[in-house]
Amino acid sequence: MPDSLTPAADLSALPSAPPAETRAMRLHNFWSDYRQSWVAIGALIVFIMLLVGAFGAPYFVPQDPYDLANLDWLDAFLPPGTVGSGGYAHLLGTDNAGRDMLSAILYGLRTSFMIGISAGVFALAAGITVGLTAAYFGGRIEALLMRIVDLQLSMPAILLALVMVAMLGQGIPQIIFALVVAQYAYFARTTHGAASVERRKDYIEAARSTPLPTWRVMFKHLLPNVLPPLIVVATVQVASAISLEATLSFLGVGLPLTEPSLGSLISNGFKYIHAGRYWLSIYPGIFLMITVVAINLVGDQVRTVIDPRNSR
Amino acid sequence: MTAALDVQNLTTRFATRGDAVTAVNDVSFSVEKGRILGLVGESGSGKSVTGFSIMGLIDAPGNISAGRVLVDGVDLRSLNDEGMRKMRGNKVAMVFQDPMMTLNPVLRIGDQMAMAVRVHRKLSKTDALEQARQALEAVGIPSPGERLQAYPHQLSGGMRQRVAIAMALLHSPSVIIADEATTALDVSIQGQILAEVRDLADQMGTAIVWISHDLAVVSSLADDICVMYAGRIVERGSAQQVIEHPRHPYTQGLLDSIPARHTPGTPLPQIPGSTPQLSRLPQGCPFRPRCPRASDACTVTPPEDTKDNQTVLCHHPLERS
Amino acid sequence: MFGYLVARLSQAVVVVFAMSVIVFVGVYAIGNPIDVMIDPGATQEIRENLIRQYGLDQPLWRQYFTFVGNVFQGDLGRSMVYNISVTSLVFSRLPATLELVLVSVTIAACIGIPAGLYAGYRPNSIGAKLIMALSVLGFSVPTFWIGMLLIMAFAVELGWLPSGGRGEVAEFLWFKTSLATSNGWSHIIMPAVNLSLFKMGLLIRLTRAGMVEAMGAEYVRFARAQGLPDRQIVFSHILRNISIPVVTVFGLELGSTLAFAVVTETVFNWPGVGKLIIDSILQLDRPVMVSYLVMVVILFVLINLIVDLIYARLDPRVRLKGGS
DSSP states (O other): OGGGGOOHHHHTTOOOOOTTSOHHHHHHHHHHHHTTOHHHHHHHHHHHHHHHHHHSHHHHSSOOTTOGGGOOGGGTTOOTTOBOTTSSBOTTOBOTTOOBHHHHHHHHHHHHHHHHHHHHHHHHHHHHHHHHHHHHHOHHHHHHHHHHHHHHHTSOHHHHHHHHHHHHOSSHHHHHHHHHHHHHHHHHHHHHHHHHHHHTSHHHHHHHTSSOOHHHIIIIIIHHHHHHHHHHHHHHHHHHHHHHHHHHHHHTSSOOTTSOOHHHHHHHHHTTGGGTOTHHHHHHHHHHHHHHHHHHHHHHHHHHHHOGGGOO | OOOSEEEEEEEEEEEETTEEEEEEEEEEEEEOTTOEEEEEOOTTSSHHHHHHHHHTOOOTTEEEEEEEEEETTEEGGGSOHHHHHHHBTTTEEEEOSOHHHHSOTTSOHHHHHHHHHHTTSOOOHHHHHHHHHHHHHHTTOSSHHHHHHSOGGGSOHHHHHHHHHHHHHTTOOSEEEEESTTTTSOHHHHHHHHHHHHHHHHHHOOEEEEEESOHHHHHHHOSEEEEEETTEEEEEEEHHHHHHSOOSHHHHHHHHTOGGGSOTTSOOOOOSSOOOOGGGOOSSOTTGGGOTTOOGGGGSOOOEEEETTEEEEOSSOOOOO | OHHHHHHHHHHHHHHHHHHHHHHHHHHHHSSOHHHHHSOTTSOHHHHHHHHHHTTTTSOHHHHHHHHHHHHHTTOOOBOTTTOSBHHHHHHHHHHHHHHHHHHHHHHHHHHHHHHHHHHHHSTTSHHHHHHHHHHHHHHHSOHHHHHHHHIIIIIIISOOSOSSSOOOOEEETTEEEGGGSHHHHHHHHHHHHHHHHHHHHHHHHHHHHHHHHHHTSHHHHHHHHTTOOHHHIIIIIIHHHHHHHHHHHHHHHHHHHHHHHHHHHHHTTOOSHHHHHHHHHHTTOHHHHHHHHHHHHHHHHHHHHHHHHHHHHHOTTOOOOSOO
16 A cells, blocks of 8 residues: 555655745646646546546436345346346446446445545644644654654554454444544654744744744644645545555455445455456456556656755 | 876767757867876866766766777777776776765775775785775875774765775776865865875876866866866966966966965955856857957857967967066 | 663563553453354343453453453463464464565565666666556555456466465474465465565665665765776665665565555455454454454564664664664
């Protein structure tokens, strides 16, 4: 899984963008740098298409795979392209319960995205809070918090997620929580790294000596300066959350098949692999792979663009 | 007698995105046994590239496009890669600027030196270490036996540079190229090392090319001086001639800006402007935009003008007053 | 050196202690395992006997100290599902996992390091670009999915290799291993390759980055100026330099390979501890869960410690100091 590759240390020393640039200019520059790579453009387009496909699924897929009334046992295991009892072709075949695979995959993709993105957002929030708290207060609090973070970083995310699942059981909220626990540390480390650099600068000292409340100094002054590296970590972490969730579901300790994500679809299809019914597991797997690779490629390019060492 | 090092019309180009840049342009000079040639210029003048070109260490996108490099009469450019490798460190050696970076931080001094010995001579490791010890002794390193066991970070900067010089001396090469070899060192250590280098050249008969941006250092060390500007040698002569009676306005400018030669209390003269980019050289004489003596004639490439073995590339050379 | 060791060891003990408390409380505090184990129709008496037998009537802290006390006597409790001691259960499964991890780590190193060296030595060659593209796939595509593709290709379609299980084992030195039989090899090769891919991708990237950096370093130029041939520069100079980060990361990743074995073991039905932990999570077999997790944490801390010591040996610039 890509989570152990996040170059948190590399990014922590990023300086803030010069204040003279307006936000619109920065965005424009960002885009013109991003465009440099065709691979990255392609990845972005694929990613957007997947997002649209997943969240727009209810409007254009032939079947609601969760509605048992739609399912017909006679349609089970139809190979890709077969026309089923619904009168339309199952482009990617059907599964053991007669579900249209394409519909199931897009719905599953939606679940995967929801879990991945919310885990990413919560982990980001938790990581920022921990990292900023540590950087702002320093001393014992910093030492303790960052020691815990380092310890967690030294362990593989899958292990932490397994511990959490072992404690909490299965279900969407539990999985999200497990992913947050497994991943917040990357954000915390990045935030802390960037914020400790910022903290030593004069303007934070100046802000601290005014009667502004602590949290306002932290969020209004420190946060904007640590955001760029966090954006990079976030893209990578969303991809890794999606793939971690799929792994957990595949292991059978993630989501049940009644709320299928890509992982549980693959897990279900895996049972039929020896019978030559490859489409049950191959297609959701391909979608998973494309999703993860696309997000990683986008993240890679964002990192290249933001990294000051690559600036023109 | 053939010169130890004879460089003829050396030209080195770097191909960068479409257009090629000529970093070393038609450079010729020669160094006799036991003599020291000072190669002086600002950064970007091509003096280091000249050094690396002689060593055959120019990597893509650069390449040596013309000229000959003769060491003891052997044309290095006619050798294949393997033949050239056998010359490096053996007949022609090099010392680099930063002693912090040139030694491998994770290998013991002795291991690095023994490797350098054994690459050109079939010796046992023990014998190679003995050679290394003697080389360290020769450059004035105290208790050289212990130093062989040390890692580079355990030595001071001056010590490390002595080790690098010792490594260059291992095979008693005909030519040593020293690229800013004392620039990173303290002035006092710099003085010691310069004195030792002078002794080495005298005693061992090694020809030395001393590359430096510091005309003051070179003037105290070298027998002959070449001044480089924008890839060309603009003035060449004996050290005494060049220092006392420079003929090129650029050399004159360099000399004027040495603080020690200057009357205290008056502003230090500077050469106006800055080194031109090699990709955007002005037409004709590259020094023209900065030159106090420039005229319309200077838009044409200047001719070589030799007087008493002092050669200058200029339309309006300074004359002895 | 000694002071450093003591400081590191005491740190390690604190970490293991903290983790064991978290895991123990987390796993034991939620739900009631007895409900899972017994027939809902069982009498109250049977129920209470069982609860007493497993010590579940005691307060949590006492359960913990009983657990720790037992651990020191080598007793990790009894599995609620298999009804045998967890120690013998885990130790019966451990060789399979260790053997899998060992083979896959070897594969990763034997392919990943040379590939990375090549990719760094000739960064613009087509071969190097291909290697890099594959390495990106190696760690962005989920392990279980690649495992499934392997099964589909080599077991289902081509029929060359068995799709799962451990195969025959034979006595080698003092333990049984599948590496001693050809049937065992045919079983281990696919899971081992699967488990090695992520590590391989990582090693390729790491070695390549180190190689590219080293090729531009002054000491390499200096070595070339001494007339050393490229081969010797790579093997005597550069390899020694990049071995430092590579060994460090490699060592740390050894632990994570152990954790990722969970996935590969499930895909290939490999009877190791990874499969055991998944089964025990699904069956709420708490003593096994806790023991496995605590054991992995101990292994982790140990590996980190060893890597630190190796690092200090490899890099002469690192001085061993007490404290952090």
